[in-house]
Amino acid sequence: MNHASAFVILALLLFGPLAVATIEHNIELYCLALGVLATLLGAGFTHELILEALHEPVAISVAVIVAALLFGWLRPGLDRVFERLRHRLSRPVLTASAVFVIASISSVITAIVGALVLVEVVGLLRLAGEKRVRVTVAGCFAIGMGASLTPLGEPLSTLAARALDLEFMGLFHLLAPWVFPGVLASSIVAGLFARGDYDEAPAGAHVSQTYGAILFQAGKVFAFIAGLVMISSAYGPIANEYVSRMSNDLLFWANTVSAALDNATLVALEVHSMTLPRAREAILSLLISGGMLIPGNIPNIVSAGALRIGSATWAKVGVPMGLVMLGIYFAVIKLMG
Template sequence: MNHASAAAVLVLLLFGPLAIAKIEHNIELYCLALGVLATILGTGFTRELISEALHEPVAISVAVIIAALLFGWTRRRLDRVFNRLRKRVSRPVLTAAAIFAIASISSVITAIVGALVLVEVIGLLHFTRDKRVRVTVAGCFAIGLGASLTPLGEPLSTLAARALNLGFFGLFDLLAPWVFPGVLASSIVAGAFARGEYDEAPAGAHVRQSYSAIFVQAGKVFAFVAGLVLISSAYGPIANEYVSKMSNDLLFWANTVSAALDNATLVALEVHRMTLPRAREAILALLVSGGMLIPGNIPNIVSAGALRIRSGAWAKIGVPMGLIMLGIYFAVIKLLG
């Protein structure tokens, strides 16, 4: 693919979802269409590439279906457990503990199902509108970080493991010492946002996913990851040429653009042939930046849609929280570097 074609497709990929709401709401199919276009403009389809694009999304798509079905079958029991806990545990402590638990297992149940559980929990904790927004944003930061630890967790981790040739636990070994402090900090912040007594407001949204909706969601995830595999393959040589010229520090802060884009998109473009320490820094920046705005990560999109959170309200909490976390991560990286 020549540089002019690559630039044109990249502009469509990065700014199409920001410019047109219908594209943002159907970003998975849009990404697949652009992946097909980029491949046609590039080296074209090969049997190996088709096989990879069809094989890579299978595990995470199946995980979405299984986890969503299990959540649907156990949701009422979860509701009963929380109703009992509300009588014994203060709301800040229960909020922080619940979000930490959800985020810690989101790499197994997937970020999508983690976000659905978060929405259910937020409804059971009875927040006013402002507190609901703040707790949801902090919770999605935690889930976005926690889901990165296995290839099943989210598209970003699926593509990162593929690009870095890591096994199932490779991302855990690479990221866990850095991710869990961020998950814990985000959970504590969510607990601080939840200060106050229960029953300040009526219960919020509850999750009611039909079987058809679960399979549609899994199909969208399949299309999204397949599209990113195609994009990754088409842009691999160009990304290697330009990203390799950027210092680690410049790449870390440049990745803050993933606040406005799905962070999996940038992973698909960036991490080819990176050393693991450099890839870790880039991925951490993408994970944190992805929580700053609604389009940045799948948990944000799921939660904001279910709870009807507007972009401006999300940014008011997400941007300062994300910048503080990025600053802390950057300082620790430099200190240990």
């Protein structure tokens, strides 16, 4: 693929979801279409690429289905548990604890299901107005980071593990010491945002998903990852050429663009042939930046859609929180050399 074609497709990938609401709401199919186009303009389809595009999304798509079904069956029990906990724990403590648990297991139950559980919990915590928005944003920061620890968690982790040729627990060993402090901090912030009494709002509506909706969501995830695999393959040589010229510091801050598009997209373009320390810095920047705006990560899209949170409202909380976290992580990375 020549540089002109690559630039046009990249511009469509970056700005299409921002410019057209229909694309933002169907970003998975849009990404698949651009993946096919990039492949046709590049080296074309090969047997190996087709098999890879069909194989890579399978595990996370199956995980989405299984975890969503389990959540549906276990939800009545979750409601009863929260009813008892509301009588024993203050709302800030229960909020922080719930967010931390959801985020910590999201690499197994997937970020999509983690976001659905978060929406349910926000209703059970009887949050309303600005508090509901703030807790949701902080919770999505935590889920986005926690889901990165296995290839099952989210598209970013699936593609990162593939590009870095890591085993199933490879991402955990690479990221866990850096991710868990961020998950804990985001959970504490969510608890602080939730200060108040339980009776200030009625219980929220339950998250309802039919079997068809679950299969449709899994199909969209499959299409999204398949499209990113094709984009990654088509852009690999070009990405290696340009990303290799950027210093670690420049790449860390350049990755804030992932706030405006799903962070898995940049992982698909960037981490080819990177050393693990350099890849870790890039991934951490993408994980944090992905929480700043709604299109930045799948949990944001799911939660904002379920709770009807607008882009500007999300940004008022997400951008300051993300910039503070980026600054702290950057300082720690520099201090540790």
